[in-house]
Amino acid sequence: MFEYLPPLNEHNLPYPDTIHPIVVHFVIAMVLFAFVCDLIGYFGKNSRLFEVSWWNLFFATISIFIAILFGQIEAGLAEPYNAAVRELNWHTTLGWSLSAILSGVTAWRYILRSKDPTTVPIPYLGVSVLLMLLVCVQVYWGDKLVWVYGLHSLPVVEAMREGVL
Structure with a gap:
């Protein structure tokens, strides 16, 4: 069965x-821009920005599942070494959690938009702040996986293939 799969390149990817x-940077940008x-819109009394925010959240919610799909594939192909496993597990867990949280926030935003598209309540903005904090933590772990542990970088892939790591 494995002979039908494409060969892996120097980054250990097909x-x-x-x-x-x-895809993740697309999601991050849309969520931050929506916030x-x-x-x-809230402090400047510009209700047109609420429509911009809504559409950014909507497409970010769809895109996060695409990001998770490729993240799961690439995490599996990364063959992480022991030092990176803990952070990769945290990154994966928070990624799935963020997909659920973002879906919930987007659903809530849809309900708020259906009732009154010209305003957002303070509790919604508070939850959005918490969402931003979680996104920042997720970005930190993702950056650490790439820049500290070097997953899918040439030297790390070569070291893994040679059995050094």
């Missing part, structure tokens, strides 16, 4: 480079 970070639009 495609040219990692896709997970590309900024909500804040500016």
Whole structure:
């Protein structure tokens, strides 16, 4: 069965480079931009920004599941060494949790938008702050996996293949 799968390249991937970070940065940007639009819309009394925020949340919610799909594939192909396993597990757990939390926040936002598209309540903004904090923690762990542990980088993949790690 494995002979039908494409061969892995020097990054230990069946495609040219990692896709997970590309999609994840799209999600991060949309979630952060939605939050900024909500804040500016709330304090600047500009209700048009609430519509921008809604659509950013909507597409971020769809995109996070694509990011998780590629993240799971790439994490499995990374063959993480012992030092990286703990952070990779935390990153994976928080990623799945963020997908549920973001889906819940987006559903709540849809209900709020259906009732009154010209305002957002303070409790919603408070939950959005917590969402931003979780996103920042997730970004920290993802950066650590790439820049400290070097998952899918050439030297680490070579070391894994040679049995050094």
